[in-house]
Amino acid sequence: MILRLTRKLADKIKIKSLPECDEEGFVIDEWYGHMFIADRTQYMLFTNAYSLYSVLFPGKGINDIKTFFETAVHSLSDTLKKDGFEIMVGRLITDKIEIIDVCKTNNRGILGSMNDMIAHSKFYFSDYKMTPSEISRRLNEMPYSYLKYKNPKEVIKEMSLG
Numbered sequence: 001m002i003l004r005l006t007r008k009l010a011d012k013i014k015i016k017s018l019p020e021c022d023e024e025g026f027v028i029d030e031w032y033g034h035m036f037i038a039d040r041t042q043y044m045l046f047t048n049a050y051s052l053y054s055v056l057f058p059g060k061g062i063n064d065i066k067t068f069f070e071t072a073v074h075s076l077s078d079t080l081k082k083d084g085f086e087i088m089v090g091r092l093i094t095d096k097i098e099i100i101d102v103c104k105t106n107n108r109g110i111l112g113s114m115n116d117m118i119a120h121s122k123f124y125f126s127d128y129k130m131t132p133s134e135i136s137r138r139l140n141e142m143p144y145s146y147l148k149y150k151n152p153k154e155v156i157k158e159m160s161l162g
Helices: 007-012 065-082 086-092 108-128 132-139 152-161
Strands: 002-005 030-038 041-048 054-058 101-104
Touching (some): 002 007, 030 108, 041 065, 054 065, 054 108
Parallel strands (some): 002 030, 002 101
Antiparallel strands (some): 030 041, 041 054
């Protein structure tokens, strides 16, 4: 599994330098982590490189890679189960957590989609007072140009059938 972190998130969880990682792995095993502030509260976004399936969770108390990853996996598992994709928990996470490479981000398309997710999240937090769980669900139902205007939920569904 490859975990790609933005500089902002790496600084928060006390990772001084992130190596370049140009491994030729499957993008299904690649995850991106990002951090942002909305309504004076810190949030973290955990996104799959292949499907853009994402989960949003509060960043309070997350000060190291272990806590970040445990929280991200727990939140992702809950979100997948709520969306009816229990089978994908093992496929996306459980089978892959033995070896984790932490490195720099390298795909501007994914980062651009994540920045769109963050802008929508800030709007949902401020105008609709939605919870991170509700916003995660909303983000996974939105179409993205990176996915040729499919939504992450559709891509996950295709993966679970294939």
